[in-house]
Amino acid sequence: MEILKIFVVEDNELYAKMMHHHLSLNPDNEVKVFHDGKQCLDNLHLKPGVIFLDYSLPNFTGIDVLRRIKQSHPDLPVVIVSGQEDVSTAVELLREGAYDYIVKDENAKDRMWKATNNIRENTELRQELDRLREEVTSKYDFSNIKGNSPAIKRVFKLIEKAARTNITVSITGETGTGKELVAKAIHYNSINNNKPLIAVNIAAIPKDLLESELFGHEKGAFTGALNKRVGKFEEASGGTIFLDEIGEMDTQLQAKLLRVLQEKEVTRIGSNQVIKINARILVATHRNLAEEVKKGNFREDLYYRLLGLPIELPPLRDRGNDIILLAKHFVDAFAKENRMGKVGLSSDAQKKLQSYHWPGNVRELKAVVELAAVLADEGQIEGEDISFNSTSSVNEMLLEETTLKEYNRKIIQHFLDRYDKNVVQVAKKLEIGKSTIYRMVQNNELDI
Amino acid sequence: MSKIYDLSQLEELAGGSMDFVMSMVDTFLEHTPQQIQELQDQYNDGNLVQVGAIAHKIKPNIDLFGITPITTTVRSIENKGKAEQDDAELKEEIEKLRETLEVVFDQLRELRA
Numbered sequence: 275m276e277i278l279k280i281f282v283v284e285d286n287e288l289y290a291k292m293m294h295h296h297l298s299l300n301p302d303n304e305v306k307v308f309h310d311g312k313q314c315l316d317n318l319h320l321k322p323g324v325i326f327l328d329y330s331l332p333n334f335t336g337i338d339v340l341r342r343i344k345q346s347h348p349d350l351p352v353v354i355v356s357g358q359e360d361v362s363t364a365v366e367l368l369r370e371g372a373y374d375y376i377v378k379d380e381n382a383k384d385r386m387w388k389a390t391n392n393i394r395e396n397t398e399l400r401q402e403l404d405r406l407r408e409e410v411t412s413k414y415d416f417s418n419i420k421g422n423s424p425a426i427k428r429v430f431k432l433i434e435k436a437a438r439t440n441i442t443v444s445i446t447g448e449t450g451t452g453k454e455l456v457a458k459a460i461h462y463n464s465i466n467n468n469k470p471l472i473a474v475n476i477a478a479i480p481k482d483l484l485e486s487e488l489f490g491h492e493k494g495a496f497t498g499a500l501n502k503r504v505g506k507f508e509e510a511s512g513g514t515i516f517l518d519e520i521g522e523m524d525t526q527l528q529a530k531l532l533r534v535l536q537e538k539e540v541t542r543i544g545s546n547q548v549i550k551i552n553a554r555i556l557v558a559t560h561r562n563l564a565e566e567v568k569k570g571n572f573r574e575d576l577y578y579r580l581l582g583l584p585i586e587l588p589p590l591r592d593r594g595n596d597i598i599l600l601a602k603h604f605v606d607a608f609a610k611e612n613r614m615g616k617v618g619l620s621s622d623a624q625k626k627l628q629s630y631h632w633p634g635n636v637r638e639l640k641a642v643v644e645l646a647a648v649l650a651d652e653g654q655i656e657g658e659d660i661s662f663n664s665t666s667s668v669n670e671m672l673l674e675e676t677t678l679k680e681y682n683r684k685i686i687q688h689f690l691d692r693y694d695k696n697v698v699q700v701a702k703k704l705e706i707g708k709s710t711i712y713r714m715v716q717n718n719e720l721d722i
Numbered sequence: 723m724s725k726i727y728d729l730s731q732l733e734e735l736a737g738g739s740m741d742f743v744m745s746m747v748d749t750f751l752e753h754t755p756q757q758i759q760e761l762q763d764q765y766n767d768g769n770l771v772q773v774g775a776i777a778h779k780i781k782p783n784i785d786l787f788g789i790t791p792i793t794t795t796v797r798s799i800e801n802k803g804k805a806e807q808d809d810a811e812l813k814e815e816i817e818k819l820r821e822t823l824e825v826v827f828d829q830l831r832e833l834r835a
Contacts, residue, residue: 285779286779286781286782286783287749287752287753288746288749288750288753288754288783288786289782289783289786291731291745291749292735292746292786295735295736295742296735299737307827330778331774355778357778357781357782358778372776378781378782378785379785380731380785383735
C-alpha cells in the first residue's frame with residue numbers, strides 16, 4: 275500500500291494533536307500538521323493526498339484556503355472540519371469543491387478515518403485507471419502494429435491521419451486482417467483517448483435487439499424492457515463508437531442510423547426526449563460495401579456518410595516479409611507470456627509460413643505459430659511443427675513441392691483415411707481402378 | 723471534590739497509550755488558561771465577536787476532556803458572542819466557564835503530579 279500524505283490544517287493545538295494521533299494509527303498515513311492556511315498553501319508542493327482543513331483559521335478563512343487549493347490542485351480532496359454544524363455553510367463548501375464536511379463532535383474521528391480510507395481507495399483506483407489507460411494507449415501505439423511492407427506502411431500513414439482529426443473512418447479488409455486493432459489504434463492515439471471506446475459487433479447482436487442496443491430504450495418500451503437502458507451511442511459520448519461488421523445491418527435500421535448520423539441525436543425507444551450525441555464514428559466490414567450498395571443490400575446515402583476516410587487493410591498474403599516479422603513477434607510474445615524462454619523459427623518453418631495463402635490472415639498466423647511454439651522441441655520451431663487448420667490437408671500438401679507420383683500417393687492416402695480404408699469407395703471417388711490402390715498397398719506406398 | 727472531567731474519550735482515542743493521554747493533558751494545560759484569559763480580556767473590551775470565536779475554539783477541547791458541566795455554557799457563549807448579544811447572563815456564563823476550568827486545571831495538574 276502506498277503512503278498517503280495527509281495535511282491537517284488546524285490552529286487548535288489540542289485538536290490538531292488529536293487528529294495527528296488518530297490518523298497516524300494507520301502506518302500507511304503520513305500526517306503533517308499546519309497551524310494556519312498560509313503554511314498549508316506554502317507546502318502544497320509536498321503533494322498531499324488529502325487535506326483536513328479547519329473552517330476557522332487565523333489568517334485565511336477555511337473557504338479562502340479551499341478556493342486557493344482548488345485553483346492550483348482541482349483534484350486534491352479537501353475535507354472541511356468545523357466546530358459548527360451549519361448546513362448552509364456545508365452546502366456552500368461542498369459546492370466550492372470540498373470533499374466532505376465533518377463537524378467536531380464525538381463522531382468526528384470515525385468520520386475522518388472513513389474519509390481517509392475512501393480517499394485512499396479512490397486514489398488507488400484512479401492510479402490504477404491511469405496505469406491501465408496508459409497501458410492500453412501504449413498497447414495500441416502505432417509502433418505496436420507490426421509490419422514493414424509497403425502495403426501496411428500505407429495503412430500506418432492513414433491511421434496517423436485519422437487519429438489527428440475526428441473524421442469518420444471506414445475500415446475494410448478480409449477477416450483477421452486487424453480491423454479492430456486499427457480502430458483501437460485510431461481511438462487511443464486521438465485527442466479523445468481518455469474517453470470511452472465503445473465497440474459494437476453488428477453481426478453478433480440479434481436483429482431485433484440491435485436498435486435498443488445502439489440507441490437505448492425506456493423502461494416498458496417493449497416486452498422485456500424491464501429497466502431503462504442507455505444506448506451505445508450515448509455511452510460513447512465524447513469518445514468513439516466502433517461499429518464492426520456494419521455491412522450486416524438490415525436496411526430498416528440503416529435508415530435509422532442514417533438519421534442519427536445526420537441529426538447527431540438519438541431518441542431512446544419509448545421516449546420522445548432527444549439526446550445529443552457527439553461520438554466519433556468508426557466502422558468496419560469484411561464486405562465490399564460499394565458492391566453491397568449495387569446489390570441493394572446497403573443504402574447508398576448511408577454508404578457515403580460512413581465512407582469518410584477509407585482504410586483498406588491488405589490481406590496477409592500480400593504483405594511479403596511481414597509474415598515472418600509478425601510470426602516472430604507472436605512467438606516472442608507467447609513465449610514471454612508462458613515463460614518458455616527464447617523460441618526460434620527455423621528457415622524451413624519460415625519457408626512454410628511464407629508459402630501459405632493465409633485465408634484467416636493475421637489472426638490465423640497468430641494461432642498457427644502459437645500452436646507451433648507449443649509443439650516445438652528445444653526452443654526451435656521446425657516446419658513439421660506448423661500445421662494449418664483453416665484449410666484442407668490438400669492445400670497444405672501443395673506447399674511441399676514434391677513429385678506428381680508422390681502427390682498421387684498422398685491424395686489416395688488422404689481419401690483412404692477419410693473413408694475408413696474402404697478401397698472400393700475411394701476408387702469410386704477418385705475414378706481410379708481398385709487394382710491401382712491394391713498395387714500401391716503391396717508396394718508399401720499406402721498405409722491400409 | 724470529585725472529578726469534573728472525563729478522560730474516557732481521550733483514552734479510547736489513545737488506544738491504551740497513557741503517554742498520549744498525558745501529552746494531551748499537558749497541551750490542554752499549556753494552552754487553555756491563556757485562551758480563557760484572552761476570552762475574558764476580549765469580553766472586558768467589548769469585542770463580543772472575538773469572545774464567540776475563542777469560545778468556538780475552546781468548545782471541542784471541553785468536549786474532548788468530557789467537562790460536561792460547561793459543554794452547554796461554552797456553546798451559549800459562542801452563540802451570544804457571534805450574535806453580539808451581551809445579555810445579563812453572558813457575564814455569568816463566562817465566569818462559570820472560567821471557574822469550572824480553573825478547577826479542572828487544578829485537578830489535571832494533580833493528575834500529572
